Amino acid sequence: MRTVVIIGAGPAGLAAALAARVGGASVVLLDSSDALGGQFWRHLPDTRPSRSEKYLHHGWAKFQTLSTSLESDSGVRIIRGAQVWAIDTINGVRVHAIIGESDGTQREHETFVPDALILATGAHDRTLPFPGWDLPGVFTGGAAQALAKGERLAVGQRVLVAGAGPFLLPVAQSLVRAGSNVVAVLEANRFSHIVRGWSPKPWQLLGAAGKGGELAGYVAGQLRHRIPYRMGHAVIAAHGTDRVDSVTIARLNADWQPIVGTDTTVHVDAVCVSHGFTPRIELAIAAGCGLTPEKFVAVDHRQLTSVEGVYAAGEVTGIGGVDLAMAEGEIAGYWAAQSSADQSVAALDSALDTAAAHETSGAKDAPASALRRRTVFAGFARRIEAAHGIRPSWTGWLSDETVICRCEEVTLGAIRTAAKRTESESLRSLKLSTRAGLGICQGRMCGRSVEQILCSFAPEGALRDDASTDNRPIALPLRLGELASRLHHTMQGKEHHD
Amino acid sequence: MGARMLPAGADPIRPLETTAVTITVDGETVTGITGQSIAGIVMACDQLELRRTASADRPRGVFCGIGVCFDCLIEVNGVQDVRACQRKARDGDAVVTGGKPSAHGGAE
Numbered sequence: 001m002r003t004v005v006i007i008g009a010g011p012a013g014l015a016a017a018l019a020a021r022v023g024g025a026s027v028v029l030l031d032s033s034d035a036l037g038g039q040f041w042r043h044l045p046d047t048r049p050s051r052s053e054k055y056l057h058h059g060w061a062k063f064q065t066l067s068t069s070l071e072s073d074s075g076v077r078i079i080r081g082a083q084v085w086a087i088d089t090i091n092g093v094r095v096h097a098i099i100g101e102s103d104g105t106q107r108e109h110e111t112f113v114p115d116a117l118i119l120a121t122g123a124h125d126r127t128l129p130f131p132g133w134d135l136p137g138v139f140t141g142g143a144a145q146a147l148a149k150g151e152r153l154a155v156g157q158r159v160l161v162a163g164a165g166p167f168l169l170p171v172a173q174s175l176v177r178a179g180s181n182v183v184a185v186l187e188a189n190r191f192s193h194i195v196r197g198w199s200p201k202p203w204q205l206l207g208a209a210g211k212g213g214e215l216a217g218y219v220a221g222q223l224r225h226r227i228p229y230r231m232g233h234a235v236i237a238a239h240g241t242d243r244v245d246s247v248t249i250a251r252l253n254a255d256w257q258p259i260v261g262t263d264t265t266v267h268v269d270a271v272c273v274s275h276g277f278t279p280r281i282e283l284a285i286a287a288g289c290g291l292t293p294e295k296f297v298a299v300d301h302r303q304l305t306s307v308e309g310v311y312a313a314g315e316v317t318g319i320g321g322v323d324l325a326m327a328e329g330e331i332a333g334y335w336a337a338q339s340s341a342d343q344s345v346a347a348l349d350s351a352l353d354t355a356a357a358h359e360t361s362g363a364k365d366a367p368a369s370a371l372r373r374r375t376v377f378a379g380f381a382r383r384i385e386a387a388h389g390i391r392p393s394w395t396g397w398l399s400d401e402t403v404i405c406r407c408e409e410v411t412l413g414a415i416r417t418a419a420k421r422t423e424s425e426s427l428r429s430l431k432l433s434t435r436a437g438l439g440i441c442q443g444r445m446c447g448r449s450v451e452q453i454l455c456s457f458a459p460e461g462a463l464r465d466d467a468s469t470d471n472r473p474i475a476l477p478l479r480l481g482e483l484a485s486r487l488h489h490t491m492q493g494k495e496h497h498d
Numbered sequence: 499m500g501a502r503m504l505p506a507g508a509d510p511i512r513p514l515e516t517t518a519v520t521i522t523v524d525g526e527t528v529t530g531i532t533g534q535s536i537a538g539i540v541m542a543c544d545q546l547e548l549r550r551t552a553s554a555d556r557p558r559g560v561f562c563g564i565g566v567c568f569d570c571l572i573e574v575n576g577v578q579d580v581r582a583c584q585r586k587a588r589d590g591d592a593v594v595t596g597g598k599p600s601a602h603g604g605a606e
Binding site: 032033034039044045046047048049050051052053055056101102103104105124125134135136137138139140142143144145146147150151152153154155156157177178179242243269270406407409439440441444445477 | 500501502503504508509510511512513514515516517531532533534535537538541542546547548551553554556557558559560561562563564565566567568569571577579580581583584585586597
């Protein structure tokens, strides 16, 4: 029987697991947390039951059906607390995981050698730097949601939500439902820009009515709680000694340059800021998968990456929301379950694109409903980027004292000075001379912002080297003792082949 | 004011019975709900600061909440560099933060 290993148990990974099982493969489902559902269905632990948790979630029934079916299936091995720290391709694709309590010392090593691998590693919030963004009380939208949905904790009593994108609305809703008073939601993009991004060929959105319904629910909630939604506004600074006590907000022009004279101070005890998402692509890069120009994992119509036997689904291939992620997962699972011989027949059919060929070979494309949903919701993803994408002049709210790299506490001034002194337009050398992006988060928080800032200094607006802050051969910090035990383990030849 | 748990009685999801988990935070005994992260239990006391930075001595707390930013590092049972947002609290855990305790003083 073929074994399909899936990394990530969010909507894409769960849909992929089910489809791979339907296709007859055995499945190993790895997730770093101790629960299924990923960030989208982040929920209370089993030790905190309730009568109507569905009130906090979109598509909760779908999640329960999926997770119950996978948990009761002996052909699915679900491994929680599994941190995949490396993928190597020295001898086929091998997935190295460390399993156990988060950041613990007694974790187990396990290496998987799957017939097919599906990367469903998702995305995390992207928050652009601003003065004071390192103060306690400044959170990403994802943090506010995780604590509200996963713990029933409100990160503050008077909370401002700011940034860009439709995700700000469910963040505000989660906060209200955890007991916060949300004073406003600020969207950086202006009304005219958002309308232009959303409206070309609006009929294409008809098929995405379910998504419209989800958004409509958030908007209705917002109206019910009378939360102001202000477009063309941003948080440009947070203030406080040891924690946030106020923020400065300002109007932005269409390119996100703050407009002089529009500053206002708002008193808050927490602020949640997100400007979009960064896909978690380091494992895909480690596996050798090619990327798109926008730095997502490139896939074909089967969700196959540029590497034989490695598929990708969900936010790693583009930010499109839960419905697109699940459609992609289902398609990836379908193909991953098939042997390469079956696949080449199907690929030939697809190339010939004749119904007759399908009938004679017996090979089929992925389920029609998943293919249709993928087409519809991919249009939705393009609109999100067009309407809510990051605009270049956000650097206008930075000062030389603003911390850009949180881990190494590197300021904009330090980066500017190093760039000038070394006359360098190379990301690699600037990282080494300033340490920006070299801290413990491995550039996850600041990497893409550092790249943009350096590009803005370069005369041609581009860097000379092709270095990227997305390469992380060791995908998470390991303790030295754990690496040593790993070596010992390997030398004793105890490697586990699944 | 500040961060706090939504009281079970006010929660629209109508929570059922839970059990308590007790840990120490910088020597003070603090009680949370079994299944909570250490970050959640500390923040429920409205303590947002979890450590100070090495070079500029700046306060830091939970930022990303999903284990990516490594800003919420604390010490648990003598082991350093544990992400408070990712680690589930267990009875008796001895947590040492590098931050200042809440001005509002301890657990409720």
